[in-house]
Amino acid sequence: MKFSIDTGNLLQAAQIVSRAxxxxxxxxxxxxxYLECTNKNTLLLKATDLEIGIEHTVEANIEEIGSMVVPAKYLIDILRKLPNTEITLTTTPExxxxxxxxxxxxxxxxxxxxxxxxxxxxxxxxxxITINNELFSNMIKKVSISFSHDITRPVLNGALFEVGDHKLTLVSSDTYRLSLIETGLDKDLEEDLKPIIIPAKALMELGRLIDKEESIKIIIDxxxxxxxxxxxxxxxRLIDGKFPAYQNVIPxxxxxxxxxxxxELLLSIERATVISSDENFNKTCTIKLEVNDNIIHIRSYSPNIGQLNDTLIADKEGEDINxxxxxxYLIDILKIIDTDKVIIELNGNLSPGIIxxxxxxxxxxxxxxxVRS
Amino acid sequence: MKFSIDTGNLLQAAQIVSRAxxxxxxxxxxxxxYLECTNKNTLLLKATDLEIGIEHTVEANIEEIGSMVVPAKYLIDILRKLPNTEITLTTTPExxxxxxxxxxxxxxxxxxxxxxxxxxxxxxxxxxITINNELFSNMIKKVSISFSHDITRPVLNGALFEVGDHKLTLVSSDTYRLSLIETGLDKDLEEDLKPIIIPAKALMELGRLIDKEESIKIIIDxxxxxxxxxxxxxxxRLIDGKFPAYQNVIPxxxxxxxxxxxxELLLSIERATVISSDENFNKTCTIKLEVNDNIIHIRSYSPNIGQLNDTLIADKEGEDINxxxxxxYLIDILKIIDTDKVIIELNGNLSPGIIxxxxxxxxxxxxxxxVRS
Known part of the structure; x- marks a missing residue:
């Protein structure tokens, strides 16, 4: 095989597939x-770890068809150091x-x-299904905070992906917290799709690789x-198994x-978490919210670091609570809320909160x- | 003690001394x-690991004199998360x-x-001695590539600092390479200063901390x-001992x-080093320079990665060489040469080269x- 291409173009393409x-x-x-010269103008690149596979095509000046497999690390290291000019790549059968x-x-x-x-x-x-890239990236980012890394429960090592009622729903949970995000779809599927689970690693790569302001086509078998x-x-490759029935736990x-x-709430909780971050004293990094009328007191304490008593003004409906x-966990969530204000819904101090x-x-x-305290 | 200060000012000061x-x-x-309220307007901060010590003063609104020692990590973490407003810090004797x-x-x-x-x-x-900050930073950067990390030879874990003949000389060596930089001084010392050795860590911190475009005063005992x-x-704290007689080894x-x-030379050697970076084959990451008239061939090889034959045009005086x-090591040096062209002086293939x-x-x-090859 033999082809010519600009260093920068080949480097960019190699970096994309190298994620897999x-x-x-x-x-x-x-x-x-894997590099393949397919016809007069197209070079195909592929890489896989057999969980995720990426294929990418770029324009190249193909002189002789053929294929080869080049160590990703050395190819990329060398391309980074080559002059940015047209280079010619050749393999011979011998x-x-x-x-x-x-x-x-x-x-x-x-x-x-x-x-x-x-x-x-x-x-x-x-x-x-076809969906806007930027929207889909945002959805991945939102569920990414609660992927489980517990390998004994593989169904939680990814996000549930459900299509129906003209909407797409993504859900993830590590059993301590759960994230759910929905978006409308213009067209529903013609046949029913049973819920599938997409591995976290693949979703994270997807969030990095897919371009913004373009739509993405999703094909599922x-x-x-x-x-x-x-x-x-x-x-x-999808994760095999049944995702827990999440609807029942959302109040x-x-x-x-x-x-x-x-x-304001994020900064206050970050301060509180500096104080409660003493692992020897408290593995759950506990902070307390005490809500009285329209005042939230945020408190934390550890014997080795110190204590904090922060006061925030907020709107409140319903009962005072402690x-x-x-x-x-609160920091993870508040960091991805992109509105100026945030809603927290509670049902007493033993039931889950919704943010x-x-x-x-x-x-x-x-x-x-x-956290029980 | 009691004082008020803006969060940002205290954070910046704490970050400076925290390097020690x-x-x-x-x-x-x-x-x-260590924080000390010294008089009506000045807060003194200090930190040390007993090898290097940093003192820094900032303006603050002092209400009550006194001193205290606060854990650096928690103080800085908290200051980063506090609103950027005036805060009041207090300790009580009780x-x-x-x-x-x-x-x-x-x-x-x-x-x-x-x-x-x-x-x-x-x-x-x-x-x-008084010297321009930016110049001194640059000198530190230039000798920093050849500090030794071998703790059995402590005199090489720093830079030799020599003053005399209206100039300041810094030298470092890890026995495989040596860096020397000199700069003129306006005024010589009144009395002789014997050569001293300043620890690498301290010099690196100094290079980071001292401001540019101002002069720095150096006091030595x-x-x-x-x-x-x-x-x-x-x-x-200076390193005790005698730095090797470097003058004898410089041809x-x-x-x-x-x-x-x-x-061009740097990129070419970087490419060659990708190929020769196979540690199992060659721990010294060997690359060959073959100079014939005005052509340099840069070559490298490793059985597991591949081979390279790079050609560069250069000016040459004297004998061809291989x-x-x-x-x-060549990459480290070429990266800190800040002129467009570089000089390499050689004396046959067994003697040290000068760059x-x-x-x-x-x-x-x-x-x-x-490297013998």
Whole structure:
């Protein structure tokens, strides 16, 4: 195979697919990027760790078709250091090396045998949804705070992805907190799609890779989902299993409702969390909220660090309350609320609290269990 | 003690002295910042790990004199999260806490007993030099690439600091390479100063802390050096011992002299080093320079990665040569050469090479031992 391309274009493409390159694997070829010269103008790049696979196409000046698998690390390191000019890449059947010619110089990289490279199976075109990229990125960001990393409960190591009633719902939970975000869809699916679970790692990569201000097409079959735009396809193996029935744990009413300034509340809880961050004393980093009329007292204490008594003015409906939460969990949630004000709904000091944006066009909520104190 | 100050001002001051806070220590109070209300307008902050000590003064509204020692980490974490407004800090003799009042809220931090805090002894005013800050920072940066981290040779864990003949010389060496930089001084010392060795860590902090475009005063006595401007004093315990006689190893002549484009040469050596960076094959990351007339061939090889043959045009005087170096060492040097062209002087393939800027107003050179290959 032989093709020419600008260094910068090849580097950018290699960096995109390299997000899927396997880091721990017994198959050395999966630490490589598969390059294929497909026709006169298109170079196809692929990489996979067999959980997620990325395909990307770029324009190139193809002189001879063929394919090869190049170690991702060395290819990218070298491309970063090459002059930004047109370079020519060649492999010959006689030898396993990729030769790169640039200016009057030349280098060669060892490659992996092409037949040792695998990829995720093709996806069958069962269900298709189209959604705005930026919106979908935002949805991923919102559920990302409550992915579970407990490998003994794999169904919680991803987000539930539900389509129906002209809407898409994403849900994640680590059993201490739960995030739910919904968005409307223009078109519903023709056939029912059973709820699927997409691995957290794949969603995070997706949030990084998909371009803004363009729509993304999502194709789902029984075992895989594929997210694609014009030049990038990200294929993901779904998590097998049944996501817990989250609807039952989200309360429909509240006995106390607080509306506070998001930034002020966040800073106050961050201060409180500095004080309660003494792991020897308190693993749950507990902070107390005491709400009296329109005043929230935020308090925290640890014997080795000190204590805090912060006062905030807020709007309140319903009963006064005295409740404790893990400060770090509250910080995670308040950091991704993008409205100036935030709503906290409570049902006594033993029931979960609901935190959601105030006057948002987004249906987003985060549920958090209180700490008994 | 009691004083008021803006959050931002106190945070900035605390961050400056915190660079000297001890990270590993058996004396808990040395993980703290000493604060002293000295007179109506000045707050003094101090921190030390007993190798380096930083004193810094800021304006504050002092209401009651006194002193205290606050854990650096918690003080800084809290100041980062406080509203940027005037805050009041108080300690009372009855209790060991620092109370911070802000808006309508209050927090307290535990403190260390003041008597458990130590500091480096006062410096006696033996020798004094004044030098431009930016120039001195640049000198530190230039010698920083060849500090040794071998604790069995403590004299190499810092830079030699020599004053005489109206000039200041800094030298560092890890035995594989050596950096030397000189600058002229307006005034010589009245008495002889024997060469001293300043610890690398202290010099690095100094390079970070001293402001640009101002002069810095350096005071040296038998055991310590102090670097100061109007508000910051950095005191440093000197390394005891005799620095090797570096003059003998720097060659005065050359059999080959190369003048190359600094950036082109750096990129080429970086490419070569990607290829030779296979630690299992070659711990010294060897790259070869083959100079024929006005062409430099840069070559590298490793069986697991690949090979490179790079061609550069350069000016050459004297003999053709074929010599090998550790690529990483060359990269370190070329990255801090700030002239467009660079000079490499060689004396055959077994003698050290000298690398220095071309047409610079700075007397700077880096010596590097070749690799036998």
């Amino acid at each position: 390159v396997a880091s721990k694997t017994t198959i050395p070829a999966l630490t490589g990027i 030898d396993n090396n990729l030769t790169i010619n640039y200016n009057q110089s030349q280098l060669s990289l060892n490659t992996f045998p092409t037949e040792q490279f695998s990829f995720l199976p093709n996806i069958s075109n069962t269900h298709t 029984n075992n895989q989902a594929q997210f694609e735009n014009d030049s990038i396809k990200i294929r993901v 429909n009413e509240y006995s106390t409702k607080i509306i506070a300034d998001t930034k 409740i404790s939460f893990n400060g770090n 959601k944006p105030y006057e948002s066009n987004m249906n987003y909520l985060s549920l958090i269990l209180p | 806070v001890a990270s590993k220590t058996t004396i808990p109070a040395l993980t703290g910042i 209790d060991n806490n620092l109370t911070i009042n802000y808006n309508q809220s209050q927090l307290s931090l535990n403190t260390f007993p003041t008597e458990q805090f130590s500091f480096l002894p006062n410096i006696s005013n033996t020798h004094t 038998n055991n310590q050096a102090q670097f100061e401007n109007d508000s910051i004093k950095i005191r440093v 005065n002549e050359y059999s080959t002299k190369i003048i190359a484009d600094t950036k 010599i090998s170096f550790n690529g990483n 220095k800027p071309y047409e610079s107003n700075m007397n700077y050179l880096s010596l590097i031992l070749p």
